[in-house]
Amino acid sequence: MGITSSIQIGPYEISYPLKPSVSSVQRYGQHKLPGRLFVVEGIDGSGKSTQLSLLHKSLDAKGYGVVFSEWNSSPLVKDTTKLGKKKKLLTPATFSLIHATDFADRTEHSILPFLKAGAIVLCDRYIYTAFARDVARGMDGEWVRDLYGFAVKPTAVFYFRVPLETAISRLVGARDGFKYYEAGLDLGLTGDAEDSFRLFQGRILEEYDKMIPEFGLTVIDATMPVEAQQSQVRRMVQEHLESAKELRIQP
Amino acid sequence: MRQTYGKQLPGMRLTDLPGKLIVIEGTDGAGRTTQIDLLKPWLEELGHAVLDTGMTRSRLAGEGIRRAKEHNNLGRVTQSLFYATDFIDRLEKEIVPALRAGFIVLTDRYIYSLMARAMVRGMDAAWIRSIYSVALRPDAVFYLRIGIDQLLPRVVFSRGFDYWESGMDLFPGQDIYEGFCNYQAALLEEFDRLAAEYKFEIVDASADANAIGAQLQKKILEIIEPARREPRSSMPSKFSVESFADQVMAKLTQSAKTEGGHFSPLLPPETREGLGMEPRRTNGNGFGPKV
Numbered sequence: 001m002g003i004t005s006s007i008q009i010g011p012y013e014i015s016y017p018l019k020p021s022v023s024s025v026q027r028y029g030q031h032k033l034p035g036r037l038f039v040v041e042g043i044d045g046s047g048k049s050t051q052l053s054l055l056h057k058s059l060d061a062k063g064y065g066v067v068f069s070e071w072n073s074s075p076l077v078k079d080t081t082k083l084g085k086k087k088k089l090l091t092p093a094t095f096s097l098i099h100a101t102d103f104a105d106r107t108e109h110s111i112l113p114f115l116k117a118g119a120i121v122l123c124d125r126y127i128y129t130a131f132a133r134d135v136a137r138g139m140d141g142e143w144v145r146d147l148y149g150f151a152v153k154p155t156a157v158f159y160f161r162v163p164l165e166t167a168i169s170r171l172v173g174a175r176d177g178f179k180y181y182e183a184g185l186d187l188g189l190t191g192d193a194e195d196s197f198r199l200f201q202g203r204i205l206e207e208y209d210k211m212i213p214e215f216g217l218t219v220i221d222a223t224m225p226v227e228a229q230q231s232q233v234r235r236m237v238q239e240h241l242e243s244a245k246e247l248r249i250q251p
Numbered sequence: 252m253r254q255t256y257g258k259q260l261p262g263m264r265l266t267d268l269p270g271k272l273i274v275i276e277g278t279d280g281a282g283r284t285t286q287i288d289l290l291k292p293w294l295e296e297l298g299h300a301v302l303d304t305g306m307t308r309s310r311l312a313g314e315g316i317r318r319a320k321e322h323n324n325l326g327r328v329t330q331s332l333f334y335a336t337d338f339i340d341r342l343e344k345e346i347v348p349a350l351r352a353g354f355i356v357l358t359d360r361y362i363y364s365l366m367a368r369a370m371v372r373g374m375d376a377a378w379i380r381s382i383y384s385v386a387l388r389p390d391a392v393f394y395l396r397i398g399i400d401q402l403l404p405r406v407v408f409s410r411g412f413d414y415w416e417s418g419m420d421l422f423p424g425q426d427i428y429e430g431f432c433n434y435q436a437a438l439l440e441e442f443d444r445l446a447a448e449y450k451f452e453i454v455d456a457s458a459d460a461n462a463i464g465a466q467l468q469k470k471i472l473e474i475i476e477p478a479r480r481e482p483r484s485s486m487p488s489k490f491s492v493e494s495f496a497d498q499v500m501a502k503l504t505q506s507a508k509t510e511g512g513h514f515s516p517l518l519p520p521e522t523r524e525g526l527g528m529e530p531r532r533t534n535g536n537g538f539g540p541k542v
Contacts, residue, residue, distance in 0.1 A: 022373040022421055025328060041524030062325070076325065077333070080315030089311050093260045094338050100313070101332040138261030146381035150328050 006010055013031065034246035035115030037152055038237060039126040042160035043201050044182060045167030047229070052124050055237060056229045058242045059120055064241075065248040067114045072126030073098065074105035085181060088183045092137035095181070099130055100147050111152060118248040120241075127151045128159075136203035137187060155240050158233055159247070160222035164202055188196070253350075256362075257384035260339075260375065263347060265387075270350035271475055273289040274361040275467075275472060277395035278438050280405045281456045282463065283359050286395065289464045290471065294355055302349040305359030309340035320415060325374040327420070334365050335382050342386065350387075355475060362386045363394075363449065367441035371434065372421060390474050393467055394446050395456035399435050406431070 038055070041047040052068075059066045072081065081098050084090040088097070096181070114121050127148040134144045178193040180186065184200025185193060189203050211217055218236065241247065253265045275283045287303055294301045307313045316333050319325045325333075349356050362383040369379045406412060412427040414420075418434025419427060446453060452470060454463055 022371070024373040025375060025378075027375060027378070074329075074330065076319050076322075077315065079318070080312050080333075080336070083315070084311050089340070091262070091339075091343050092261075093343060094311055094336055097332060097336040097339055099327055101336055104328040104332050105326060108329055109324065135321060140258050143258050143381065143385070147332075149375070149378050149381075189341075 003027060023056065025150050025244060027149050028151050029116070030101075031112075031150070031152050033112075033115040034118040034244075036240060036244050037111070037115060037121045037122045037154040037238075038125065038245065039128075039154040039157045040160065040224060041125060041128045041157055041217065042168050043164075043204055045170040046160040046162040047170070047226065048158070048160040048222075049124050050121055050141070050226065051158070051220075051229055051233055054226075055233055056122055059122075059237075060178065060235055060250075063250050065117075065119040065250050066122060067110065068122045068124070069106050070112045071129055072099060072102055072202070074102040074109075075225065077102040077107045090181070092134065092139050094188075095137065095186075096134040096139050096144060096147065101135075103127065103130070103148065104150065105211065107151060113230075118246050120247065123154070126154060126157065128157065128208070128215065128217070131211060132204045132207035135207050136200060137182070156236060157217045157218050158236075159208060159217040160220050161208070162228070164205060164221035166223060167201065168198065171197075188238050195242060254388045255384065256380075256383075256386055256388060260343065260385045263343065263385075267389075268347065268350040269355060270300075270354045271353065272346065272350060272356045272358070272389040273471060273474070274358050274363075274389045274392040275395065276360060276363050276392055276442070276451065277434055277456060278397065278402070278442065279413075280402050281395040281397045282460060283395055285460050286464060286467060287357050287359050289331060289460070290357055290467060293468060294357075294471075297340065297476075300352070300354045301357060302345060302354045303357045303359065304341050304345050306364070307337055309337040310344070310389075311340040312337040322519060323420070325420070327369075327374065330420075331365070331369040331372070331374055331379065334368075338365060338383075339385070346387070358389075361389065361392070362443070363392065363445050363451075367438050371418070371437045383445065384469065392451045393470070394442065394451035394453050395463070396439075396442070396446075396453050398455040399432055400437070401457040402435060403431075436458050491539075 040052045042048040056066055056068060069166065072078075081102060083096065086100055102140075111121050113122070130148060131141065131144055135141045172194075178197045183193050183197035184203075185196050187200065189199045191195050208217075212219060220232060222229065252267045255265070259265065275286055277283045285306075287305075291301050291303055307316045312333060319329075319333060346356050346358070358520060366376075366379050366383060370376055374383050406416075412431050414427070416434070417431040418426045418437070419425075422430045422433055425433065445451070454466060456463065
């Protein structure tokens with residue numbers, strides 16, 4: 001028995017292993033890319049998406065090449081996530097993994113290539129959402145952080161911090177109720193959607209607070225007027241862009 | 252108590268898992284499926300309940316992976332994580348419940364194939380190990396080891412080269428034959444490393460399928476019935492199962508006759524199946540229809 005080092009089939013002879021020339025996947029913090037990556041984070045109702053869309057408009061107006069990528073939006077993975085949510089198949093572990101798969105597809109197709117090309121990439125939610133949610137669902141914090149070890153480290157992360165009651169009052173009436181997984185109803189904490197949302201998002205807020213020093217999140221007080229938050233964000237983004245010499249400008 | 256490779260999933264109780272977890276590993280074409288198709292009816296004949304499972308068979312992600320593989324835009328990190336999702340879904344929803352119910356779980360590939368594939372694709376070894384640190388340590392890993400020179404004819408003269416089995420996502424510039432050789436060679440190297448690290452039982456997979464089957468049966472008996480060292484017969488195959496069933500049928504028919512009544516098979520279908528009277532509900536092993 002043994003694996004031989006050459007074979008002879010017909011006229012061909014091949015020696016192996018011919019080392020596959022595959023580059024290794026880089027880890028968080030290792031990437032050196034010409035583009036810039038800005039991320040907004042915060043619980044539902046924190047106003048982060050509004051802020052990101054305003055930032056997007058200002059960068060567009062300045063002529064930068066801007067790309068937007070949203071949490072849980074991979075076309076390759078979305079049917080599986082939808083199936084899991086609809087049939088309530090997801091456990092904390094598979095919930096975590098399917099979102100990581102979605103994020104991996106977006107990293108490989110929507111984030112990394114554009115950063116390599118010198119674009120500004122804007123992400124509505126990033127790995128910190130997974131860290132907060134999955135740990136609130138009982139996953140091991142270290143395991144989840146390892147899971148997302150392939151993510152590109154953002155240039156800046158704006159964390160829109162808001163008290164729970166403010167977020168809830170913004171959500172009530174603004175949407176058609178609280179969704180099953182978003183409210184953490186899969187955890188069976190309580191049967192009532194609003195109570196469950198309060199408990200679950202409360203845990204998530206605690207996790208975000210722990211991540212402020214761990215990942216150097218930039219905290220924005222999301223109870224301030226929209227305009228005040230936006231001017232803070234724009235000022236900080238501008239500072240980061242001044243040092244970026246290889247950014248692409250729109251044709 | 253059962254052990255994992257380091258981390259524990261929330262809600263996964265590691266006590267009271269009396270079943271046995273037996274892994275059949277090997278590269279593409281090593282004969283894993285053939286062996287499982289031989290082992291399952293044999294174990295059932297011995298009276299053990301068997302769950303067989305394998306990659307992409309999860310309810311959650313199996314279909315999604317198949318669809319994603321139809322196109323050429325499945326990235327390597329995405330691929331690794333999609334397979335991890337499939338694995339963990341089966342671990343939580345199939346493997347652990349079966350072990351809790353005392354089943355013998357025969358799994359066609361386990362975390363090792365997934366790790367090997369990921370590492371060949373340039374994934375960080377520590378990263379992939381961390382993901383699978385939540386997997387259960389199996390009772391045995393049988394690695395069907397085969398060289399490429401023995402593997403090639405099996406592939407060439409049966410199903411032909413497959414895009415993914417040839418690592419064409421890795422070597423798009425090569426033809427599929429070169430891709431196959433390179434990819435499988437890289438996998439074999441990875442497997443040999445894993446075999447040493449995880450103490451696989453190495454089985455020479457170039458041998459005849461029945462001979463391999465007999466080897467596996469002997470080793471599996473040592474795990475599941477430590478008191479009984481020798482298998483009942485060296486190679487209980489289709490024929491011995493049927494002759495056993497024939498004997499039972501003959502007895503039943505005879506007793507029905509002597510009692511003056513007419514024989515009707517009153518046994519429930521599961522028992523009849525267990526005795527080999529009904530076609531087995533296994534997949535494509537030649538013993539019964541595909542289901």
